[in-house]
Every structure is written in C-alpha cells, then in structure tokens.
Amino acid sequence: MGKYLEMIRIRFLMMLAYRTNYYTGILIYSINIGAYYFLWNAIYSGKSEIEGLSAVQMTTYVAVSWMARAFYFNNIDREMAMEIKEGKVAVELIRPYSYMVMKTMQGLGEGIFRLFFFSLPGMVIVALIFPMEFSGDAATWGLFGLSILLSFMINTQLNLLTGITTFFLYNNAGLIRAKRVIIELLSGLLLPISFFPLWAQDVMRFLPFQGISYIPSMIFTEGFTGQEALQGIFTQAVWVILLVFPVRLLWIAAKKRLVIQGG
Amino acid sequence: MFYVTMFFQYIGQYMKTRLEYRTDLVVEIFSDLLSQAINLVFILVVFGHTDLLNGWTRDEIIFIYGFFLVPYALFSAFFNIWDFNERYIVKGELDRILTRPVHSLFQVILERMELESLFGACTGLIVMFYAGSRLGLELSWYDPILFLLFVLGGALVYAGIFVMLACISFWADARTSIMPMMYNIGNYGRYPVDIYNKAIRFILTWILPFAFVGVYPAAFFLGREEWYSYSFLTPVIGLLFFFLSVLVWNKGVQKYSGAGN
Numbered sequence: 001m002g003k004y005l006e007m008i009r010i011r012f013l014m015m016l017a018y019r020t021n022y023y024t025g026i027l028i029y030s031i032n033i034g035a036y037y038f039l040w041n042a043i044y045s046g047k048s049e050i051e052g053l054s055a056v057q058m059t060t061y062v063a064v065s066w067m068a069r070a071f072y073f074n075n076i077d078r079e080m081a082m083e084i085k086e087g088k089v090a091v092e093l094i095r096p097y098s099y100m101v102m103k104t105m106q107g108l109g110e111g112i113f114r115l116f117f118f119s120l121p122g123m124v125i126v127a128l129i130f131p132m133e134f135s136g137d138a139a140t141w142g143l144f145g146l147s148i149l150l151s152f153m154i155n156t157q158l159n160l161l162t163g164i165t166t167f168f169l170y171n172n173a174g175l176i177r178a179k180r181v182i183i184e185l186l187s188g189l190l191l192p193i194s195f196f197p198l199w200a201q202d203v204m205r206f207l208p209f210q211g212i213s214y215i216p217s218m219i220f221t222e223g224f225t226g227q228e229a230l231q232g233i234f235t236q237a238v239w240v241i242l243l244v245f246p247v248r249l250l251w252i253a254a255k256k257r258l259v260i261q262g263g
Numbered sequence: 264m265f266y267v268t269m270f271f272q273y274i275g276q277y278m279k280t281r282l283e284y285r286t287d288l289v290v291e292i293f294s295d296l297l298s299q300a301i302n303l304v305f306i307l308v309v310f311g312h313t314d315l316l317n318g319w320t321r322d323e324i325i326f327i328y329g330f331f332l333v334p335y336a337l338f339s340a341f342f343n344i345w346d347f348n349e350r351y352i353v354k355g356e357l358d359r360i361l362t363r364p365v366h367s368l369f370q371v372i373l374e375r376m377e378l379e380s381l382f383g384a385c386t387g388l389i390v391m392f393y394a395g396s397r398l399g400l401e402l403s404w405y406d407p408i409l410f411l412l413f414v415l416g417g418a419l420v421y422a423g424i425f426v427m428l429a430c431i432s433f434w435a436d437a438r439t440s441i442m443p444m445m446y447n448i449g450n451y452g453r454y455p456v457d458i459y460n461k462a463i464r465f466i467l468t469w470i471l472p473f474a475f476v477g478v479y480p481a482a483f484f485l486g487r488e489e490w491y492s493y494s495f496l497t498p499v500i501g502l503l504f505f506f507l508s509v510l511v512w513n514k515g516v517q518k519y520s521g522a523g524n
Contacts, residue, residue: 024440031447034463035454042317042458043309050312174290181298185305195308 003097004105011109019117026122029066030129036062036190037130051194057221060132063123065189065217070118072152072212074107077176080163085170093255100160100251107156135222143229147216150236154211157243158183164247167254188214192223208243211236269365273373281379292382299386302328302453317458323485324454326394330484331453331477332387334417339380341372342422345442347429350375358521368426368512391484400484413480413494416501420475421449423504426512433515445471452477468493475500 037059044055053061080103083089092099126132135141162179166172184190186209193204193214204210215232218224224232281288306328310321319327351357351371360370428441452473456464467474480497482490 024444028440028444028447031444032450035447035451038459038463039309039316039454043313045317047313169286171284171287172290174287174294178290178294178297181294181301185301190301190305191308195312197308197311 004101007102007105008109008112011106012113015110015113015117022114022118025070025118026125029070029118029122030126033063033066033126033130051192053192053194053221053223056131056133057223059130060134061192061217061221061223063126063130063132064220065213067119067123067126068148068151068216068220069189069213070114070122071111071148072155074110074156074159076103076107076156077159077163077179079103079106080160081166081172081176084163084166089258093258100247103160103163104156107159108152111152133221135220137222140219140222140225140229143233144216144220147219147229147233147236150233150240151212151216153240154208154236154243155183157240157247158208160247161243161250164250164254167257183209183212186210187212188217192218194223208239211239266365266369269369270373273376274378277376277378288379292379295380295383296386299332299383303390317455319455320398322394322397326391326398326485327455327477327481328453329387329390329394330413330481331417332390333384334414334421334476335449336380336383336387337414337418338421338425339383340378341376341418342425343375343377344371344425344429345446347371348432352432352519355521357519361516361519367516368509395484398485400486406484409483413483413497416498417476417480419501419505420472420497423501423506423508424471424473426505426508430508430511430515433518449473449476454478472500472504 040058040062041055044050044058048054050058080089083092089099092102127134158179162172162176165175169175186204186207188210189212193201193210196204211232215224215236219229219232303325306321306324310316310324314320316324351360357367360367363370424445425442428445431441448471451459451463451467452475455478456467456474459467464474475493475497479490479493483494
C-alpha cells in the first residue's frame with residue numbers, strides 16, 4: 001500500500017513543478033463555461049425552468065461539470081499507449097507492483113493536484129463572473145465529494161480499457177479521441193441527461209457514462225436530493241465494481257499478446 | 264506556377280504516407296464525424312425544449328453549424344500549425360525550412376497538412392442542404408460563387424489568427440497554451456453572435472473575428488437582411504487578417520535566430 005501512496009505523492013509533486021500550465025487551463029475552461037452560459041441563457045429566455053432546473057441552477061451545473069472534469073479527467077490512456085508503443089511496458093511488468101493500480105494511482109495524484117490548483121480556484125473565478133448558487137448543506141457537499149471520487153474511478157477504468165487496446169490495435173489515437181467525445185456527450189457534461197428524449201434516457205440509464213458527470217453535478221446543484229442522490233451514488237458504486245471485470249480480463253488477454261521487440 | 268507543382272508534389276507524398284496506415288486513417292475520419300455528430304445532437308436536444316434561440320429557429324442554427332464546418336475543414340486541413348513552437352522553433356526544424364527556396368510559411372503549411380479533415384466539408388455541405396431544404400431556401404445562380412468567397416474568407420480568418428499566434432514563438436521562446444484557448448474561443452462563432460453580450464460580440468467581430476466563419480456569412484444564405492453588410496465583409500476581413508499575418512510572419516522570420524546547436 002505504501003508504495004502506491006508514494007506514487008500519488010510523486011505524481012502530485014511532478015504536476016506541481018509544471019503548475020504554470022494550469023493557469024491557462026483555468027482560462028480555457030472558463031471560456032467554455034462562458035460559451036455555454038450565454039447559450040443556456042438564450043435557451044432559457046422567458047422560461048423559469050426546464051426539466052426541473054432553473055437558469056441559475058443550469059449555470060451552476062455547467063460550471064461544476066467542467067471543474068469536476070478537471071479532477072476526474074486524465075490522460076493515462078494516452079500514456080499507456082505511449083509506454084506500450086515504446087516498449088517501456090516490459091520493464092513495468094517485471095517491477096513488483098500492479099501496472100493497472102500504478103496507472104490509477106498516477107491518475108489520482110494528478111487528479112488531487114488539479115482539484116486544488118485548478119478546480120477550486122477555477123470555481124471561485126467563475127462564481128465571481130457568472131451568477132451561481134451554492135448549497136449551504138454540508139450533506140450535499142459530502143455526497144458530492146463521494147460522488148466525484150466514484151466519477152474518477154469510472155472514468156479511470158474506462159481509460160485503462162482504452163489504454164489496453166493498444167496491445168491489440170498498435171495505434172489507437174483515433175479510438176482515444178472517439179472515446180473522449182462520446183464521454184463528453186453521454187456523461188452529461190454538455191447537457192444534463194434529463195434533457196434528452198425519453199428513449200435516449202432509457203438507453204443511457206444502462207450505460208456507465210452518466211456516473212462520470214451527470215450524477216455528481218446533479219447532486220451539487222441539488223437537482224438530486226435525499227433518496228435520489230443516494231441512489232445515484234449507489235449506481236456509480238455498482239459500475240465501479242462491474243467495470244473491474246472487463247479491465248482485468250482484457251489485461252490478462254493483453255499480457256498474453258505482448259510482443260517485445262529487442263531488449 | 265512553381266508553387267502549384269510544389270503543392271501537388273507535397274500532396275502526392277502525403278497520400279503515400281497516410282495510405283500506409285489505413286485503419287488509423289479510417290478511425291480518424293470516423294472520430295471527426297463523431298464529434299460533428301455530437302455537436303448536432305446537442306443542437307437537436309436543446310431545441311427539444313425551446314422553439315427559438317433569440318429569434319433563430321432550429322434549422323437556421325443547424326444551417327449555421329453546417330456552414331461553419333466548411334471553412335473550418337479547409338482551415339484544419341491546411342493550417343495545422345498549433346504545435347509550430349515545439350516542432351519548428353524548439354527543435355530547430357525551421358533552420359531546414361529556411362535553407363530552401365520556397366516561402367517558409369508555405370512549406371510549413373504543406374508539411375503539416377491533414378487532408379482527411381476535408382471530410383468535414385462534406386459533412387458541412389450535407390448538413391446545410393438538409394437544413395436548407397427544410398427551410399425552403401432556394402439557390403440562385405450567384406449563391407455558389409458567394410458561397411466559395413465566404414468559405415475562403417472564413418478559412419482565411421481562422422488561418423490569419425492562428426498564423427499570428429504561431430508568430431509569437433519568433434519573439435517569445437516560452438511554450439504557451441494560447442493555441443488551444445483560441446480553438447475554444449473559435450467555438451463561439453458557431454452560434455448567432457446576438458446571444459452574447461456587447462463586449463463579446465465586438466471581440467468576435469473586430470478583434471478575433473470568428474463570427475465571420477459562421478453566423479455572418481451564413482446569415483446571407485438564410486436571407487437575414489439585417490446582417491447582409493457583415494456577410495459581404497467576410498472575404499475582406501479574411502484577406503485583411505491573412506495579409507496581416509503574413510506580414511507578421513515575414514518580420515518574425517527576419518528576427519528568428521535559430522535554436523542554437
């Protein structure tokens with residue numbers, strides 16, 4: 001366990017060394033939030049609420065979705081693809097730790113860094129620019145914290161899955177990009193899942209993506225409260241457990257296919 | 264004439280390298296299509312809850328998005344210079360470029376082209392024809408000519424802005440994240456500018472004129488007469504910004520002193 005904690009720490013310190021890159025990151029996310037803020041305002045003009053969300057709640061939803069994304073988003077799929085292509089993965093496999101857990105821990109180190117140096121200051125900045133509503137209820141904040149931790153788990157597992165496919169496809173840059181776009185839409189980052197037509201909502205209920213952005217953001221904006229919030233977190237937890245199986249199976253299959261050229 | 268032959272030489276070489284990895288090419292085109300589809304889905308879902316976006320109907324917004332895709336495809340096929348700093352300045356590749364008897368910007372553009380992005384133009388045309396037929400728009404004899412002019416103008420607006428940003432590397436060595444930021448600002452041009460506040464509208468018209476890539480030219484084909492004067496400005500703004508960017512580039516190349524050895 002100690003060695004994994006150390007991995008989180010090292011990645012955190014590594015990110016800290018390059019922190020200036022993140023100031024522009026905050027600006028980019030704020031620009032995105034701004035675009036959606038104006039768009040949603042035009043959509044809401046004259047309506048007090050759509051699908052149970054008011055215009056202010058919607059702005060909060062957009063802002064918190066983007067800022068939470070800074071926490072759960074990572075590029076470990078791209079890093080894995082790189083390590084596999086360059087053959088570094090061979091060395092990783094003989095080291096006394098699990099490669100999958102190691103990648104997850106690095107992602108977590110990165111996530112924790114961005115939570116403190118990106119999400120939190122970013123949220124303060126956008127809250128100063130755009131009208132937003134924050135819950136005063138400690139329980140909401142607690143549930144939200146738990147919920148984004150589970151978002152991180154689900155997103156990381158999907159990244160691991162995409163990363164492992166490099167063993168089979170050799171070049172999967174296109175797949176990685178496709179995965180990112182699909183998650184943007186189906187996770188509820190661009191618009192809440194409750195806005196979709198009913199048939200689409202029925203399909204999305206059976207997919208893991210809603211656990212990445214929709215559930216935590218709804219908890220934060222208090223679109224989900226009490227029972228609904230707990231149910232959302234339960235759904236996320238179920239997906240975290242379910243996704244362990246495909247990750248493990250694909251990883252075992254991949255190790256069998258491993259081709260190392262030279263040494 | 265020399266430049267035209269050069270252009271086709273480069274395209275020939277490019278085709279050879281790309282067709283070597285066909286599956287990757289197919290997946291890349293597919294993921295491009297996917298992200299365009301997702302933007303359309305966004306518009307469709309949003310209009311499930313409202314009839315008008317500041318006076319614009321669903322099909323008009325779709326038409327604007329379709330139009331935007333065409334100049335944007337041209338731009339991303341030929342002006343893929345977002346990593347100019349790392350690739351050419353930091354690694355010193357520009358030295359190689361400067362020893363050759365062809366204009367440096369022309370070479371950089373050709374070396375970095377990504378022709379598969381042109382598929383986006385097909386998507387754009389299909390989307391425009393779909394939305395146009397639902398709106399009952401009619402084609403006049405001058406429409407295709409103006410369309411070409413506006414598309415070129417829009418692509419040049421994008422090109423001008425990004426070439427100027429690339430030029431920053433001639434003066435400042437530090438790596439900046441201005442390029443990705445600009446891509447995000449560019450997305451503002453996909454929607455009617457009248458949904459933004461006055462300051463942003465002014466910026467999108469005169470300072471970072473992304474509105475000339477989407478709404479302004481598209482408004483002409485939609486018969487929105489209040490925007491006509493802006494529509495006809497599109498090629499002018501495009502040429503102006505691109506011309507400026509070439510001037511800045513030439514100045515920058517003179518200033519360039521190599522990456523050392």
